[in-house]
Amino acid sequence: MAKITFITSDNETIVAEADSGSVMELAVANSVSGIDGDCGGVCSCATCHVHVDPDHVSKTGEASEIEADMLELADNYNERSRLCCQIEVSDKLDGVVLHVAN
Amino acid sequence: MSTSTNDQTCVIIGASHAGVNFAFALRKEGWEGDIIIYDVDPVLPYHRPPLSKAYLTSDDGIEKNLLKSAESYEKESITLKLGSWVESIDREAKKVSLKDGEKQHYDKLVIATGARPIIPPIEGLADAQNVYPLRTAADVTNIRQAINEGAQKAVIIGAGYIGLEIAASMKKLGADVTVIEREDRVLARVTSPEMSSFFETLHADNGVKIEVGKTVNKIKAGDSGNLVITNDDKEYKADVIVVGVGIKVNTELAKEAGIEIDNGIKVDSSARTSDPHIYAIGDCTYHHNPHYNRYVRLESVQNAVDQAKIAAASICGKEVKYDAIPWFWSDQFDVKLQMVGLAEGYDEILIREENTEGYKFSTWYFKGDELLAVDAVNNAKAYVVGTKFIKDQKVIDKTKLVDSSIDFKPANLLAE
Numbered sequence: 171m172a173k174i175t176f177i178t179s180d181n182e183t184i185v186a187e188a189d190s191g192s193v194m195e196l197a198v199a200n201s202v203s204g205i206d207g208d209c210g211g212v213c214s215c216a217t218c219h220v221h222v223d224p225d226h227v228s229k230t231g232e233a234s235e236i237e238a239d240m241l242e243l244a245d246n247y248n249e250r251s252r253l254c255c256q257i258e259v260s261d262k263l264d265g266v267v268l269h270v271a272n
Numbered sequence: 273m274s275t276s277t278n279d280q281t282c283v284i285i286g287a288s289h290a291g292v293n294f295a296f297a298l299r300k301e302g303w304e305g306d307i308i309i310y311d312v313d314p315v316l317p318y319h320r321p322p323l324s325k326a327y328l329t330s331d332d333g334i335e336k337n338l339l340k341s342a343e344s345y346e347k348e349s350i351t352l353k354l355g356s357w358v359e360s361i362d363r364e365a366k367k368v369s370l371k372d373g374e375k376q377h378y379d380k381l382v383i384a385t386g387a388r389p390i391i392p393p394i395e396g397l398a399d400a401q402n403v404y405p406l407r408t409a410a411d412v413t414n415i416r417q418a419i420n421e422g423a424q425k426a427v428i429i430g431a432g433y434i435g436l437e438i439a440a441s442m443k444k445l446g447a448d449v450t451v452i453e454r455e456d457r458v459l460a461r462v463t464s465p466e467m468s469s470f471f472e473t474l475h476a477d478n479g480v481k482i483e484v485g486k487t488v489n490k491i492k493a494g495d496s497g498n499l500v501i502t503n504d505d506k507e508y509k510a511d512v513i514v515v516g517v518g519i520k521v522n523t524e525l526a527k528e529a530g531i532e533i534d535n536g537i538k539v540d541s542s543a544r545t546s547d548p549h550i551y552a553i554g555d556c557t558y559h560h561n562p563h564y565n566r567y568v569r570l571e572s573v574q575n576a577v578d579q580a581k582i583a584a585a586s587i588c589g590k591e592v593k594y595d596a597i598p599w600f601w602s603d604q605f606d607v608k609l610q611m612v613g614l615a616e617g618y619d620e621i622l623i624r625e626e627n628t629e630g631y632k633f634s635t636w637y638f639k640g641d642e643l644l645a646v647d648a649v650n651n652a653k654a655y656v657v658g659t660k661f662i663k664d665q666k667v668i669d670k671t672k673l674v675d676s677s678i679d680f681k682p683a684n685l686l687a688e
Contacts, residue, residue, distance in 0.1 A: 191336075199341040201348070203300075206293075208577050210319035210337065212326070213652075214601040214610060215573070236608070239652035243660050243682070 172263040176202045176220075178270045193268070194218040194255035204270035211255035216240050222250045223267035230257050230266060246271040280305035282587065283368055283378035285358045285525065287311035289320065290554025290576035291384030292339045297584035299348045307350045308376065310368070314355040315409050316342060321573060323412050324437040325603045329444045334409045361529035363547055380587050383526055383537060383545070383552040384580075387519035387571065392429070396491035400498045402512040403491075406438055407519075415514060419445050423511035426450070427500045429488055431458035433602045435516035436471060439480045440604040442514075450481040450508050452500070454517075457484055461518075466621055466635055467647055471604070474631070478605050519571065521556050534558050536569040541593040542586035543579045551587065553579035562595045563662070564614050564644075574599045597662050607631060610655040613645030613662045624674050626651065634658070641667045641687075653680045661685075 176184045176197055186200040197205035197218065206217035213236055222230050233241060233252055241251045254268065282298060284291045287309045295307050311317070317339045319327075327337055345352055357371040367375045389405035397403060402418045404411050419442070426442045428435045431453035439449045455461070457468040458475075475482050483502070491513070492499040500508040521536050532538045532546035536558030543551045543559070554576040558569045578596040585592040600611040618637035626632040634654030635647040642665075646658030660682050661668055667687040672678050678685070 198339075199344065201296075201340075201344050206577070208573050209601065210322050212322070212601070212603060212608075214608075215599075236650075236652045240656060242653070243656045 172259050172261055175267045178203045188259045191259055192255050193257040204272045213237055213256055216244050218254045219244055219271035220252055220254045220268040221271055222252055226266045229263055277303050277305045280379035282307050282380045283376055284309040284382045286384035287317040288384045288386045288554055289573055290580050292317045293577050294382055294553055294580035294584055295350045297581050301584045301588035303588055310353045310356045310358050312357045318409055324406050324434050328412055328441040361525055363529050381550045384554050385522035386555045387521045390518050390520050392517055394488050400491045400493045405515050418512040424448055425509045426512045427508050427510035428514045430517035436604055438514050443480055452486050453484045454487050543583035551583040553583050563597055570598055572600050608650055610648045612659045615645035618644050622670055622674050626676050643668055657682055
């Protein structure tokens with residue numbers, strides 16, 4: 171089980187738990203504002219953009235090539251940007267803090 | 273908001289991508305009154321695009337594919353009335369009538385009825401075994417079940433995106449797949465001959481048989497499966513037949529209520545129909561796209577989401593105007609196609625091939641210097657760069673564009 175904290179652009183904090191699925195699915199299930207997941211999680215729409223907390227980048231790992239390409243020209247891009255449909259929930263993620271980018 | 277919406281009711285017909293997104297957007301915009309969504313599909317609303325792609329080849333239940341969790345609707349006080357068929361709209365009384373006789377008053381009504389698959393009038397189709405369209409979760413369950421029960425030979429009628437995606441998915445499931453297409457190339461209605469040719473090669477390389485320029489004359493049902501007979505008297509064995517020849521827009525409810533119809537439900541830039549209390553969103557609408565300055569009807573998630581947001585904001589008293597660049601995607605085998613813009617009316621095509629193993633290229637559609645659209649194959653960078661150029665309406669240096677030694681960044685491709 172991994173506990174994941176989302177902080178929205180309105181500074182709302184939502185803590186959610188899961189042991190499988192993608193982080194985007196978890197965010198949508200918990201109505202995290204700013205995470206839409208319009209394409210259903212296939213890295214096609216960039217509506218699940220988060221910034222990984224600077225201390226937690228090692229938990230999430232890095233974006234894949236296609237994901238990095240999708241993010242490159244996205245609004246509010248930074249070096250800690252991820253599309254959270256591409257982050258799989260696992261124990262490794264426990265305690266991670268994600269800031270919703272939009 | 274100008275007035276309180278506390279005691280008002282917003283009724284949505286269709287728990288589609290558009291309908292559900294609209295409901296949540298309406299709450300977010302501050303609507304305080306009741307929100308009720310009706311849909312004939314008994315299943316909790318789900319994503320449709322994956323149905324023909326990853327969902328078809330997985331063992332997942334639809335709960336893995338939901339638009340929103342059941343709790344989300346409760347949390348936002350959105351009432352889902354599933355398995356409910358709205359039969360008519362009484363605009364004068366501001367009521368919708370359901371098949372079971374129930375009537376529901378509305379202050380604002382949103383039509384998000386989408387479209388339904390066309391089932392062509394082919395002799396024998398109604399009596400054939402294992403014939404399915406692909407639009408709903410139940411359709412996927414039926415197709416999966418046919419395969420699980422040993423269906424080996426599959427015939428897909430229609431080589432649009434849905435047909436080709438189903439072909440790729442069924443091939444992945446181990447079926448022997450033939451696609452029959454009436455036009456002389458696949459995707460004839462929706463893309464360029466260059467892209468059609470690529471997809472024909474891709475499918476052939478993966479063992480899918482594609483028969484273009486043929487129509488299905490007749491289907492014979494037999495004890496050992498169906499026989500699909502084409503206009504050149506060829507016969508194709510089919511344990512399962514999937515029909516993907518296009519859709520018909522669900523405009524009947526609106527039409528019978530006297531709402532203006534023109535190749536779909538006609539809406540203005542705030543997604544409002546000819547009745548000021550009734551909006552329409554998503555696949556069922558015929559709307560003006562300001563960027564391309566023409567009316568379009570789009571079958572896409574992008575339009576569903578964007579019109580949902582616009583309608584919600586407009587109903588809550590905001591001055592908003594639809595102004596979106598359409599985008600689409602398709603996944604077939606290991607190819608990810610991402611499309612942005614509308615290519616119709618192009619007079620020049622440029623193809624940029626990347627120097628890499630496997631398929632990675634992009635097709636750029638121009639009208640003079642204006643970039644209209646981009647089809648990116650396994651090339652998200654081309655997709656985002658293309659999107660930026662279309663939005664910013666900056667002129668591209670075409671020589672630099674096709675030179676894959678030049679790094680794919682907008683600044684490097686600007687015309688001087």
